[in-house]
Amino acid sequence: MSDKRAQTPSSEPELVAGNGLLHRRALLGQGIVYAGAVGTGLAASLTGAAAEPLREGPWSMHVGTIIPPYQTPSRYEAHVVRTQDNPDNEPRNSRARTPHHLLKGIITPNGLHFTICHGGVPDIDPAQHRLVIHGMVKQPLEFTVEALERYPMVSRIGFVECGGNSAPLFSNEPIQANVQALHGLASCSEWTGVLLSTLLDEAGVDPKAKWMIAEGADSPRLSRSVPVAKGLDDAMIALYQNGERIQPGQGYPMRLWLPGYEGNMNVKYVRRIKLTAEPAMSYYESRTYSQILPNGKAYRFYFLQEVKSFITTPSPGLVLKEPGYYEISGIAYSGTGRIKKVLVSADGGQSWGEAALQDPVLPKAFTRFRMPWRWSGGPAILQSRAWDESGTVQPTRAQFVALRGQTTKPPSVLDFPSQHFNSITSWAVDAKGGVKHVYA
Amino acid sequence: MSMRRMALLAASLMAVASAGASAADSPRLGKPISPADIAPWDITIMPDGTGLPPGTGTPAQGAPIFQAKCSACHGENGKGGVAAAVTAGPPRASLDGGKTIANFWPYATTIFDFVRRAMPYNAPHSLKDDEVYALTAYLLSLNKIIGDNDVMNAQTLPKVKMPNRDNFIIRFPERI
Numbered sequence: 001m002s003d004k005r006a007q008t009p010s011s012e013p014e015l016v017a018g019n020g021l022l023h024r025r026a027l028l029g030q031g032i033v034y035a036g037a038v039g040t041g042l043a044a045s046l047t048g049a050a051a052e053p054l055r056e057g058p059w060s061m062h063v064g065t066i067i068p069p070y071q072t073p074s075r076y077e078a079h080v081v082r083t084q085d086n087p088d089n090e091p092r093n094s095r096a097r098t099p100h101h102l103l104k105g106i107i108t109p110n111g112l113h114f115t116i117c118h119g120g121v122p123d124i125d126p127a128q129h130r131l132v133i134h135g136m137v138k139q140p141l142e143f144t145v146e147a148l149e150r151y152p153m154v155s156r157i158g159f160v161e162c163g164g165n166s167a168p169l170f171s172n173e174p175i176q177a178n179v180q181a182l183h184g185l186a187s188c189s190e191w192t193g194v195l196l197s198t199l200l201d202e203a204g205v206d207p208k209a210k211w212m213i214a215e216g217a218d219s220p221r222l223s224r225s226v227p228v229a230k231g232l233d234d235a236m237i238a239l240y241q242n243g244e245r246i247q248p249g250q251g252y253p254m255r256l257w258l259p260g261y262e263g264n265m266n267v268k269y270v271r272r273i274k275l276t277a278e279p280a281m282s283y284y285e286s287r288t289y290s291q292i293l294p295n296g297k298a299y300r301f302y303f304l305q306e307v308k309s310f311i312t313t314p315s316p317g318l319v320l321k322e323p324g325y326y327e328i329s330g331i332a333y334s335g336t337g338r339i340k341k342v343l344v345s346a347d348g349g350q351s352w353g354e355a356a357l358q359d360p361v362l363p364k365a366f367t368r369f370r371m372p373w374r375w376s377g378g379p380a381i382l383q384s385r386a387w388d389e390s391g392t393v394q395p396t397r398a399q400f401v402a403l404r405g406q407t408t409k410p411p412s413v414l415d416f417p418s419q420h421f422n423s424i425t426s427w428a429v430d431a432k433g434g435v436k437h438v439y440a
Numbered sequence: 441m442s443m444r445r446m447a448l449l450a451a452s453l454m455a456v457a458s459a460g461a462s463a464a465d466s467p468r469l470g471k472p473i474s475p476a477d478i479a480p481w482d483i484t485i486m487p488d489g490t491g492l493p494p495g496t497g498t499p500a501q502g503a504p505i506f507q508a509k510c511s512a513c514h515g516e517n518g519k520g521g522v523a524a525a526v527t528a529g530p531p532r533a534s535l536d537g538g539k540t541i542a543n544f545w546p547y548a549t550t551i552f553d554f555v556r557r558a559m560p561y562n563a564p565h566s567l568k569d570d571e572v573y574a575l576t577a578y579l580l581s582l583n584k585i586i587g588d589n590d591v592m593n594a595q596t597l598p599k600v601k602m603p604n605r606d607n608f609i610i611r612f613p614e615r616i
Contacts, residue, residue: 091513091561092522119564133470134478141470152465170535198466210616213484220558221565223484227616272481281487281547283554290544290608292533298544302611407535417535 013372016353019346019380022372024356027327072111082112083180085414093118096249097184100312104329106157106358106366108187110242115249116162116185119219122269126253129217131199131237135275138204145253148239151194156236156259158364159333161186161305163262163289163419169397170417171410174426174437178317181413182425182437183310188333188366191257192240196273197232205232209275213282214256214267224265225279226258230303234259237270260335260364261303262420264289291418294405299420305335307394308422309342309369309386320433323377328355331366334388339367341387346373348381348426348440349396355384363389380429381440397423397439483565485553489598492552495569496593499586502578505571509560518582523561527582542583546608548600551576573597 014023073080080102086094098114108114115121126145134140162185168175169182200212205228212231216222226235238246238257246252251268258266264284279285279301291299309332314320328346332339338361343352355369369384386394400423407417426440475482485491506518513523520526529540541551556572558564567575577592586592586600610616 090522119558119561132473132478132481134473134475134482139470140473140475140478142473143470147467147469147471150467150469199470202466202468202470215481215484219561219564221483223553223557229615272478274482274484276484276486278486278488280484280553281550282484283550283558286546286550287539287544292535292539293609296532297607297609299611300608301616303615304612405535409536411536415537417537 013374017345017347017351019351019378020374020376021344021346021351021353022374024354024371026372027356027370080112082114083184089120094120095185097180098187099180100183100310100331101179101315101318103312104368106188106331106360106368107242108189108366110189110244110247110250113160113187113189113241113247113250114162114185116263117218117249118222121248122218123248124217124252124269129253129269130271131254132272133199133203133275134272135213136206136209136277137200137275138206141199141203143199145239148194148237148254151198153192153239154195154236155190155192155240156234157188157190157360157362158257158259159186159188159305159366160257160263160266161308161333161335163264163302163305164416165263166308166310166421166425167416167419168411168413169421169423169425170404170406172406172408173410174439175410175413176316176437177413179310179312179315179425185263186333188331189241190243191236191238192243193236193238193254193257196235196237196256199237200228200231200275203275205275208277211276211279213272213274213276213280214265214270215272215274216251216267216269217271218269222264222267222284223280223282224267225276225282225285226256226261226265227303228275230258230261231273260305262289262305265303289419291404291420293403302420304420305333306420306422307334307336307339307386307388307392308332309339309384309394310425311344311382311384311427314382314429314435315427316435316437318435320375320429320435322433323375326373326375328371328373328382328384330369330384332357332369332384332386333364333366334386334390334392335364336392337363337389339369339386340389340391342367342369343385344369344371345383345385346380349383349424352385375429375433378431381438382427382429383424383440385424395423397426399423483553483557485549485556487547487549487598489549489594492549492594492597493569494594495573496591497570497572497574497577498591499574499578499581499588501570502574502576502581505567505575506578509563509567510575513561518579526579540583541579542585542603544604546602546605548576548580548585548597548602551579552597 082096131143165185256267311330342355355371358368428438515521518526529538533539580586
C-alpha cells in the first residue's frame with residue numbers, strides 16, 4: 001500500500017459536517033482503516049464479546065439440493081418482498097411496492113420491481129399479441145413479438161417511477177411508515193427493446209402529428225397521450241427487463257418505456273399507438289394525473305419525474321444497535337439526466353457533506369450514494385439532497401409545500417393526495433437507534 | 441490495413457454504435473393494416489368528439505343501467521363505495537381529495553371514452569354504445585351539468601362545457 005494514511009491506524013477520520021458525518025474519502029479504499037480507527041465501530045463487535053472457536057455448519061456436512069431451473073432467493077430472505085395493497089384483487093387498483101430498505105445497488109430485482117395495475121395483471125399470449133401504429137402516418141403497421149425480435153435492439157438502464165410515488169409526504173404531518181411505503185413506487189432496471197423512433201420512421205409520421213396515444217391490452221385498455229417529441233427521442237418498445245422477458249407485472253410481452261417520464265405513461269401491454277394532432281384527454285391524464293394546486297388550479301401534463309433522493313439505510317424499521325461507524329446509503333435519480341451531486345446531513349440540514357456517488361452514474365437511472373457516518377449515540381436527523389446535471393436541486397419540504405400544498409389532515413399512507421412529490425425526506429434517529437419519519 | 445479499409449471499418453463501427461437509431465437499419469417487418477381492420481381496437485374518443493360512434497342515450501335510460509352494473513362499486517346514486525364516488529363531491533377538489541366529474545373533469549368525452557373501454561370493472565368493454573351514451577348522460581345529469589331530459593349523442597356530448605375546463609396549467613409546455 002502506498003497511501004501513508006492507510007498505514008496509520010491512529011489517524012482520525014476527517015469530519016465534513018455536523019453530528020459525525022465523515023469525508024467520503026473514508027469509503028474509497030481507506031474505509032476499513034477509518035472504521036477501525038473509530039474504535040467504537042463495528043470492529044468492536046456488536047456484542048462486545050470476543051469471537052468463539054469456529055465450527056462446521058450442518059450445510060457443510062452433506063450434499064445440497066438440486067440446482068433449480070430458475071433460482072429464487074434463499075429462504076432466509078423470505079421477508080424481502082413487495083407489499084401488496086390489494087391482496088384479494090378487489091375491484092380497484094392494486095399496487096406492490098419495492099422494499100428499498102432491504103436492497104443495495106441500483107438494479108431492482110425483477111420480482112421486486114414495483115407494479116401498479118388498474119385491472120389486475122393480464123395473462124397475455126405473446127404469439128397473439130399485436131402492436132399497431134396508426135393514425136397520422138403514411139402507412140398503418142402491425143408488429144408481432146416475433147417481428148420485433150428481429151429489429152436492432154438497444155439496452156439502457158433507467159428508472160420507472162409512479163407519478164404518485166412519495167405521495168404520503170403531502171400529508172401535513174409526517175406519516176410513520178418505512179421507505180417502502182413512502183417511496184416504494186420507483187424501481188430501476190436494464191430495459192432492452194426496439195427504439196420507438198425506428199418503428200415510427202417505418203410507419204412514416206405526418207409532421208403535423210404532435211401526440212401519440214398509447215394504449216395497453218389490459219382490461220381497462222389503459223390509454224395515455226404522449227408527445228411525439230418523446231416518441232422520437234428516447235422512447236423504447238421494451239421487451240426485456242434485466243436480460244429476461246419483461247415480467248407480467250411490467251407489461252409482458254412489451255411495454256412503452258419513456259425514460260424519466262411519469263410511470264403511468266409507460267403503457268404496459270402496449271398494443272396500439274395512434275398518432276394525432278391533439279391529446280385524447282384520457283381519464284388518467286385529464287383526471288388522475290392532473291395535480292391540484294393550493295390556488296385551486298391544477299397542473300396538466302407534468303410528465304417529468306424531477307430530481308429526487310432518499311436514504312434507504314438507515315431508515316424506519318432498521319435499528320442502529322450501538323454507536324459507531326455506519327454507512328449511510330441511498331438512491332438518487334432525475335428524469336432530466338444524470339445525478340451531479342448528493343449532499344447528506346446528520347443534523348437536520350444545518351450542515352452538509354458531499355456523498356460518494358457509486359459508479360455507474362447514468363442518465364435517468366438510479367444512482368447509489370454513500371456517506372460514512374460515526375453515530376455518537378445521540379439524536380440525529382438524516383437527510384439527503386440531490387442535484388442533477390441540469391442544475392436542478394431537490395427542494396426542501398418547506399419550499400415544495402409552499403408551491404404544491406399539503407393536506408389539512410393526515411391521509412392514509414395508501415392515499416395519493418397529489419403527485420410528483422420530490423422534496424427532501426428526513427429520518428430522525430433517537431438515542432436507542434430507532435428511526436422515525438419526521439419533517440425537518 | 442489500407443486507409444480505405446480503415447475508413448470503411450470506422451464507418452461500420454459508427455453504424456453499430458447507432459444501431460436501432462434510424463429506419464435505414466430497420467428490417468421493416470411491419471405488416472400494413474387497413475383502418476377497417478384496426479377499427480375494433482380504435483376506441484379513442486377525442487375532446488372534439490372524433491371517434492364517437494352512432495347512438496344516443498338519456499339520463500333516464502342510464503339510471504337503471506347504473507343501478508344494475510355500476511352501483512355495486514360506485515355506491516347508490518354514485519355516492520361512492522369500493523370505487524370512487526362519481527357525484528356529490530365538494531365544490532372544489534383539494535389535496536384532501538374529492539376530484540369529481542363536476543368539480544374537476546375537463547371534458548365530457550372522457551366519460552364516454554373511459555366507461556366504454558374500462559367499465560364495468562369485471563366486464564370491461566361489454567356495454568353497447570347506446571348504454572355508454574345513457575350512462576354518460578346519467579352521470580352528467582347527476583352532477584347537474586346537463587338537464588334531466590338532455591340527450592347525449594355524437595353531436596351533443598362534445599358540446600357539453602365542463603365547469604372546471606379552464607382551470608388547468610400545462611406544467612412543462614416546452615416538452616410538448
